[in-house]
Amino acid sequence: MEWWIEPFLLGFQQRALIGGMVAAATCSVVGVWLVLRGMSFFGDAFVHGVLPGIAAGVIFGFSPFLGAAIAALVMVAGIELIHRQTSLKEDTAIGLLFVGMMALGVALISKSRSYTGSLTSILFGDIFGVDESTVVSMSVLGVIVVAGSLVLYRPLLALAFSSAKAQTLGMNPRFTHAALLVLIATAVIGSFQAVGTLLVFGLLVGPPATAALLARTVPQMFLTSVVLAAFAVWLGLTLSYHWGTAGSATMALVSIAVFFLTLTVRRTASWLAARPAQEVHA
Amino acid sequence: MNATPPFALGTGVTLGYGHQVALAASDFTIPAQGVTAIIGPNGSGKSTLLNALAGILPVMGGTLSVLGGPPGRRGVTSYVMQSPAFPTGTPITVGEAVAMGLYSDLGWFRRPRARDRARVQEAMERLDVTALAGRHLDELSGGQRQRVYVAQGITQRHQMLLLDEPLTGLDLVSMRTIDAIIHAERERGHGVVLTTHDLDEARAADWVLLTGGRVLAAGPPDEVLTREHVEKAYGLGALHPATTDLLDDPACPPHRPDSTPDMAHGNRPRGYGPRQPPQGMRRSPSRGLMLPWCGVFTLVR
Numbered sequence A: 001m002e003w004w005i006e007p008f009l010l011g012f013q014q015r016a017l018i019g020g021m022v023a024a025a026t027c028s029v030v031g032v033w034l035v036l037r038g039m040s041f042f043g044d045a046f047v048h049g050v051l052p053g054i055a056a057g058v059i060f061g062f063s064p065f066l067g068a069a070i071a072a073l074v075m076v077a078g079i080e081l082i083h084r085q086t087s088l089k090e091d092t093a094i095g096l097l098f099v100g101m102m103a104l105g106v107a108l109i110s111k112s113r114s115y116t117g118s119l120t121s122i123l124f125g126d127i128f129g130v131d132e133s134t135v136v137s138m139s140v141l142g143v144i145v146v147a148g149s150l151v152l153y154r155p156l157l158a159l160a161f162s163s164a165k166a167q168t169l170g171m172n173p174r175f176t177h178a179a180l181l182v183l184i185a186t187a188v189i190g191s192f193q194a195v196g197t198l199l200v201f202g203l204l205v206g207p208p209a210t211a212a213l214l215a216r217t218v219p220q221m222f223l224t225s226v227v228l229a230a231f232a233v234w235l236g237l238t239l240s241y242h243w244g245t246a247g248s249a250t251m252a253l254v255s256i257a258v259f260f261l262t263l264t265v266r267r268t269a270s271w272l273a274a275r276p277a278q279e280v281h282a
Numbered sequence B: 001m002n003a004t005p006p007f008a009l010g011t012g013v014t015l016g017y018g019h020q021v022a023l024a025a026s027d028f029t030i031p032a033q034g035v036t037a038i039i040g041p042n043g044s045g046k047s048t049l050l051n052a053l054a055g056i057l058p059v060m061g062g063t064l065s066v067l068g069g070p071p072g073r074r075g076v077t078s079y080v081m082q083s084p085a086f087p088t089g090t091p092i093t094v095g096e097a098v099a100m101g102l103y104s105d106l107g108w109f110r111r112p113r114a115r116d117r118a119r120v121q122e123a124m125e126r127l128d129v130t131a132l133a134g135r136h137l138d139e140l141s142g143g144q145r146q147r148v149y150v151a152q153g154i155t156q157r158h159q160m161l162l163l164d165e166p167l168t169g170l171d172l173v174s175m176r177t178i179d180a181i182i183h184a185e186r187e188r189g190h191g192v193v194l195t196t197h198d199l200d201e202a203r204a205a206d207w208v209l210l211t212g213g214r215v216l217a218a219g220p221p222d223e224v225l226t227r228e229h230v231e232k233a234y235g236l237g238a239l240h241p242a243t244t245d246l247l248d249d250p251a252c253p254p255h256r257p258d259s260t261p262d263m264a265h266g267n268r269p270r271g272y273g274p275r276q277p278p279q280g281m282r283r284s285p286s287r288g289l290m291l292p293w294c295g296v297f298t299l300v301r
Helices: A002-008 A013-036 A038-048 A050-062 A066-085 A090-113 A116-122 A132-151 A153-161 A165-167 A172-194 A202-214 A219-243 A247-281 B046-054 B096-106 B113-127 B142-155 B174-187 B199-204 B227-234 B287-301
Strands: B009-016 B020-030 B034-039 B060-068 B078-079 B158-161 B192-195 B205-210 B215-219
Touching: A002 A013, A002 A132, A002 A219, A002 B174, A013 A038, A013 A132, A013 A153, A013 A202, A013 A219, A038 A066, A038 A172, A038 A202, A050 A066, A050 A090, A050 A116, A050 B158, A066 A172, A090 A116, A090 B020, A090 B096, A116 A219, A132 A153, A153 A165, A153 A172, A153 B078, A153 B096, A165 B078, A172 A202, A172 B142, A202 A219, A202 A247, A219 A247, A219 B192, B009 B078, B020 B046, B020 B060, B020 B205, B020 B215, B034 B174, B034 B199, B046 B060, B046 B078, B046 B158, B046 B192, B046 B205, B046 B227, B078 B142, B078 B199, B096 B113, B096 B142, B113 B142, B142 B158, B142 B174, B174 B192, B192 B199, B205 B227
Parallel strands: B034 B192, B034 B205, B078 B158, B158 B192
Antiparallel strands: B009 B020, B009 B060, B205 B215
16 A cells, blocks of 8 residues: 555655646647547647747746747748648648757757756656646646637537538638647647656547547547546556656556557457357358 | 529639639529539539538639528538548547537537427438437448438538438448438428439439539530530540430430339439339439449440
């Protein structure tokens, strides 16, 4: 029993757990729409693309939230520019912006004195450095993201179905798509301090993808996703305490491991269910 | 039909995607009642025209008015696309997909009332998908899925139902069910606009648009589906001086408006007019889809 309680005895450990839970709820809810829209690669690039904004904020002493928001805008504008000016596929545009922004971020940080320290904490998060004011700002952003994901339920479901259908149903797919980008950016900005820009994706896509294997409706998928993300945060922190591994990396690993575990269990279950029928045929 | 304003009035309508023109400047009228068939070869602009009528594709040039206003207004059209490529694995049930037809009236938030739920229920019953309500879309056959999409389409409030190749590649049951919906819509005084590859289906309609890069002809089937027009649309005229009569082709079974269904020859009853009582098998799917080719191949021969 002590093995489970010990990792959360101290104040900073508890704040880490709370911060992780807020990040889990935020990312796993908007992540459902990310997965349903088939935008995982975009989300991945987007998450990493905000790096220079955060780096600039940390180095030049303005809010990293503001920096990340500007970087997100630059990223979307760049992708849109390539999309309009060339006939290249969207994933090429995303890839270009992805690596460009990431490189810019690393270059910016390398100019600062505490290169390795701040780079590591931005990329991989510093969940044990989460203080009360961070928890508050994370929670505010989290509420915005969760509320937005629910308010946009019908337009996003129609859009997940088909963009043209969404338009004929008066659901304004262009606005909905833009709003989803804003929500994803907000989730990343709210979570990067706890889980890092590189690993926030573990919570953004891992739990919703696992939930997609289990849920039969979108509301079920939301619930499953949140529960799985919270589980990943809690187990990840517990394991990282005992193994001495990095907190956010362990959480991301748990979230992906849970996906493969679920996949295996489901496959085995359907194989077992199908077996008697095959024997009858034979 | 002259008393009511037309569903669509197009003057010099040019349609396309980006800089690519898919339908060159065309003039046409589509009546507000009855069944209109848009027929033409692949890539002739059928679906493009339907997209414009539904208001999801802005016109590049010319003017297109739908019931006297711009296309895409709420409550005017309901558009059933050709098997929309929804991402597989989306956890959406048949019941939810059909209820999505209510979104245009309910908007983002308004809860469906008893009347709205009854509408969804009725649509599912009419398309015989009630038993599938809890199933996922990717657990259905192609025909069942098409029935779900049509149920979604008739759930949406509309005056005109637009159907993109509603009967192409379907099983017999789904074909008959959707065919019955087309008849029923017509009898309710709603208009139906559908695209098709099937000359027979086009001949059964009240009004026909023949496309071949532009609208080549529009009018009653007898006036539009002449050998000359069809040859022009399918690009066969120059190759083969016609010696056979397309509309009275010895290689194909005869189709006459008043003929009774003939199982032995796989004939189907003619016309979308007042519905005859179902008499056994209305049409064989393979036969129905082959008929236009029957005519075309004969011309080639």
